[in-house]
Amino acid sequence: MYIVGITGASGSVIGIRLIEELLRSGRHVSAIVSDSGWRTLGHELFRNRKNPSSLAEVLDTRNFTFDRGLLSEYSNDDFFAPPASGTARFEAVIVAPLSMKSLSAIAHGYADTLITRAADVALKEGRRCILVPRETPLSLIHLDNMLSARKAGADILPPAPAFYTYPETIGDVVDFTVGKILGLLGVGHELFRPWGDA
Numbered sequence: 001m002y003i004v005g006i007t008g009a010s011g012s013v014i015g016i017r018l019i020e021e022l023l024r025s026g027r028h029v030s031a032i033v034s035d036s037g038w039r040t041l042g043h044e045l046f047r048n049r050k051n052p053s054s055l056a057e058v059l060d061t062r063n064f065t066f067d068r069g070l071l072s073e074y075s076n077d078d079f080f081a082p083p084a085s086g087t088a089r090f091e092a093v094i095v096a097p098l099s100m101k102s103l104s105a106i107a108h109g110y111a112d113t114l115i116t117r118a119a120d121v122a123l124k125e126g127r128r129c130i131l132v133p134r135e136t137p138l139s140l141i142h143l144d145n146m147l148s149a150r151k152a153g154a155d156i157l158p159p160a161p162a163f164y165t166y167p168e169t170i171g172d173v174v175d176f177t178v179g180k181i182l183g184l185l186g187v188g189h190e191l192f193r194p195w196g197d198a
């Protein structure tokens, strides 16, 4: 089981594409979207014409077909949900995209939302915690927080596109980041061709 958090940073489509790829590969996903995450997602994916309240609805709108039994969704204030506890069995927590606000909370162990609590749990349990922080330019505060999170065991994977893969669409750029996340997780994918492959 993989826990995916989507916060209010720009790039909600990265979290959505990650969830799609994990579901496509038959993995169980526990998904959490912050309040700001929902607003940013509605703005970026639906140009504010739609205000989805569930990820299943978002995936349906994108005509993505999936096994509904593989997707669990939790409210970001539900501390009774499985992602809040280290006793729950999960492989990894991925927060994509990660706002500077939630990064700050994770870096300081301020677990006042289910997303930041899940990351806190992953770090204390020594499980994989992949953070996809999105902001530019980065202040010293942001950089300090990334360093603290890294020192605590998180992987810092900014959505930084590669150009040697010759991306042609925004989808290609997004899929590069998603592929890098899947690579860290050891989940096979065909989102980009590995360097050196014919």
Ligand SMILES: Cc1cc2nc3c(=O)[nH]c(=O)nc-3n(C[C@H](O)[C@H](O)[C@H](O)COP(=O)(O)O)c2cc1C
Binding pocket: 006, 007, 008, 009, 010, 034, 035, 036, 037, 039, 040, 043, 098, 099, 100, 101, 102, 134, 135
């Ligand atoms: C359209 C939009 C884009 C945003 N992009 C970013 C961003 O890229 N990075 C960031 O740190 N905050 C961004 N924000 C601000 C966050 O949404 C805000 O700090 C919020 O409090 C984050 O809360 P959360 O971490 O609980 O989701 C954006 C806000 C909006 C409305």
